[in-house]
Each structure stands twice: as C-alpha cells, then as structure tokens.
Amino acid sequence: MTIGMARGLLALAFLAYLAVFAAFPPLQLQDFPNHLARAQVMADLLFNDGAEFGRNFQFHFQFVPYLLGDLLLTVLVQLTGLTAAGVIWAAVTFLSLPCALAAYLRVKQTAPDVTLLMLFTSLYLSTDTFFVLGFLEFKLSIALVLVALTVVELLRKRWSRGRFAIYAVVVVIAYFTHLAAVVFIGVAVGAAAVCRLVLQMRQEPANRAAVIRVTLNREMILLAPVLCMLVWHFLAAVAYRQPQDIVAEAYNWGTFASKVSRLSWGFIRYNRSQDAYVVATFAAFLMYCVSEKRFRFRIDFVGPQVLEALTLGLVFLGLYFILPFEQAEASYIDVRALAVAPLFVVFGLLSLPPRQPSAGSRLTLPAIALASAVACVNLGYLAVHFAKENEWLAQYRAVVANIPEQGAVLPVYTGRRTANIYDHLHTASFAVIDRHALTPYLFTGDRGNPMKYFRYTNRPYTPDEFWYQSSLDRDVDWKEVARSYRFLLILKPFMPDRIPVKTRTVAENSTAVLLAIE
DSSP states (O other), X not given: OBHHHHHHHHHHHHHHHHHHHHHSOOTTXXXXXXXXXXHHHHHHHHHSTTTTXXXXXXXXXXXXXXXXXXXXXXXXXXXXXXXXXXXXXXXXXXXXXXXXXXXXXXXXXXXXXXHHHHHHHHHHHTTSHHHHTTOHHHHHHHHHHHHHHHHHHHHHHSOOHHHHHHHHHHHHHHHHHOHHHHHHHHHHHHHHHXXXXXXXXHHOGGGHHHHHHHHHHHHHHHHHHHHHHHHIIIIIGGGGOOTTOOXXXXXXXXXXXXXXXXXXXXXXXXXXXXXXXXXXXXXXXXXXXXXXXXXXXXXXXXXXXXXXXXXXXXXXXXXXXXXXXXXXXXXXXXXXXGGTHHHHHHHHHHTSXXXXXXXXXXXXXXXXXXXXHHHHXXXXXXXXXXXXHHHHHHHHHHHHTTSOTTOBEEEEOOOOEEXXXXXXXXXXXXXXXXXXXXXXXXXXXXXXXXXXXXXXXXXXXXXXXXXXXXXXXXXXXXXHHHHHOSEEEEESSOOGGGOXXXXXXXXXXXXXXXXXXX
C-alpha cells in the first residue's frame, strides 16, 4: 500500500472519530461534568458580574496549574454555549496528541511509514482511560510535553535564543495546564540527555571530559525553565492554600502488587472484557510490526532514535513505580506516567531496522490493515458507550429539570465502579449547569483541590461524597443536611431506608429520583 493511500485512510479515521463526538457529545466522561459546571460558573463570574453564581462562588486569578485550561473552556462556554463547548473541548483534547506527535516525529526525521503507523496508534492512545475519566487537561498536558520535546530537539540541532524562548514559554504554558506536564518534561529532557551523552562518549572516547562538560552545560540550561516552575510551585504557589482548606487525599503509595496489577490501567476503561478485544487487536498490530523488525542488544545497531525512545519508555515506567498513587491535593499520580510510557515504547519498536529493505514510499498491507483495525475497533467501542451514556444522561437531566432555579441540592452518589470508571460520578454537576443550583461537590480550592483560584464563598455542609458506597451512614449529619439543603438528588438504584429524613418525591425515572426535604 502506498503512503498516499495510507494517509487517506488516516484522514478518514480522524473524521470518523470527530463524527462520533459530534453525534454523541461526550459530556458524560467521568469528571467532565464537574469541569463544565466550573466553566459555566466562571463564565458568569467573569462576563456577567456573577449574576447567577456570585453569591456562592468566587474567582481570583492565581498562577497555579489548571488555570489555563479552565479559562479556555470558560471562554468556549461563553462563546458557543455549554454543549458545543463540551464537544469542541473534547475534540481539541483528542486531536492534541496526534498533532503534537506529528510535529515531534517530523523533527525527529522519522520514516514516513513509521510516522503513519504512530499516528494510527495515537487514535487509540488519545482515548485512553484518562480521556474517558474526563481528565482532559491532563491529556492536553501530554501533548504539551511532546511540543516541548519537539522544541528541545530543534535546540539540540541548532541553538538560538528565539527557540529557547519558545521552549520556555511552552514550559510555562504546560505548568498552567497541569503540574505533571512540567515534571514529565524535566524527566524526558534529562533521560534523553543521558542517552545522548552515552552515545557521544562512545563516539569520542578521547574527549570524554569535554563531551561531558559541554553536554551538562547545555542540558542544565534546558532544565532551567522546568526547575524555575517547580520552585515557583513548591515555594510560592503553596501560599495560595488557606488554613481552612481541607486535605483532599491522604498519602498512599500502594503496594508492589497493586503497582503490578495497574500496569494495564491506561487501557482498561468501561468494561474489562470489551477492552480486552481492543487490547488484543493492538497487541496483534505490535506483534506483526515487531516481527518485521531486526533487533540486537547493541547500541550501535539499534541507533540513537530507538535507544532514546525505548529509554524514555522505561524511565516513565520506572517513574510509575516511584510515584505514590495519591497524596495531599492529587490522586491518580503514579498512573499518569503510564499515559506516556506506551507512546515511546511503541515509537521505539516501530523504529527498529526492518528485516528486509523495502521502498520508503510503501507500507506493508498487513501493518496498515492492523493499524486501521485498532482505530476502528476502538472507535466502535467508544461509540457504543457514548451512545448509551447520552441516552442515560437525557433521562437524568429530565429529573434535574424539576429543580427550582438556584435551589440547594445535595447529590447522593449510589453508583459503582466498573473497570476504572466510577459510573456517573459527577453527573449531579448538571444541577449546576441546567438549574444554576448549589451543590457541594465542585472541584474548588477550599475542598483541597488544585484549583485554588476557584472557591465556594460559603460552602454548605458536605458529607463524604462516597458515604453511601462506604457504608458511612453514621458520619452523615442529617440534621445539618436538612438545614443546608432543600433537595436530595439520588442516583438509582438506592435503598430508601438509608435516607433518614422526611421527604416527598418531586420527580423520578429509571436514572434518578429528586426528593424534597420537608
């Protein structure tokens, strides 16, 4: 198959994914409703003087992570409306990785066949567990890591003040998007520097001291913007925390067994058995591609590009084992490294020398067929779940529509965890979106979340969000609930005898019930 035909297939695949996003707006990605609700509140605070939400929320510009993504989403909500903004934001997030990857591969002077196969792979990796969890700003930050590495590659080829300034700006933008991006840029730049140093020392054994000195001087300059942002975050940005802010997460590294069991975490989304089919298709694609390659455990054989890519993959895998699962204001910390490791491992494997020389303008039919199969199977999997979630959400919002404007609502989450997704965890945020209601579970600085710039003015009584699943009924102060809220919005199914306050049913269907507290 020619490169031109493969490019046509790739373009059709991208259009198919975007068509699914348009047909079934992915507003029900686990955390996404919470982010959309915050964007709607911020739009009101910034552009409407807080007419709807000014009594309950406040925004103060602060130099902390998440700010940039929230501001961009807020502007989108203001310009296009919430549903369109949600679709556009999800599509931009989805496209960010392939676009950044294309730039990175171009600068690395990657062979056309490897570039196309990597871009097909990116369709799958763009819609991993983090995407369906609604961690969209984190997904954008991964693309920014690749953008930073692209500029670093250009700097290593030809140093200039202009390019370094662009690199520094990218690091700052990455910080305002997600803290993990800055850490990952530093790790990737450092690991790549070690690879290059090893290769240069092998090539110039007589000048090792000079090679080490020059390389270290250059790499320290490259690491300077990263170190500056980390120093700012841990010495200055922490001052934005207020004494009354709660601690959202306790320190938890996990166990070695749990670390091993979560190695496949990024590939397990809605349903383990269904995801197994997608993973099997992806594994078949990789196995075929590797079978067409030659591999020897010699640095001079694999070449600098393969060595660097595989080293980065192994370094991020090691980072996963080093980092804790959660601490202080963040959770899912360690598994974030698993969003980067597969990208570099696949790149390294596909870049291995072929067994038999072939025309540079052609791809083997089985390779492109399997790459297309991965994209199609993954798209079908997502389309089925997006369609199902859209139908469910329409029913849920029909119940939410019965909440009076600006009513005080306590959501009761009775859902369960399926694979890596908490089913409908933050759907109650649509009470804020649709009815401008007050709910206590938006991500805010006073709740111990990283968004220190966004806070409740007077956050009402807030039971643990998972009290129902954890059987912590005794920890809920129902007298305080009755004083603070007018309504309970409860997911179905639930046990009525676990709600020990007098209520009357306002609306219900198969998804939820809205109870008025009497």
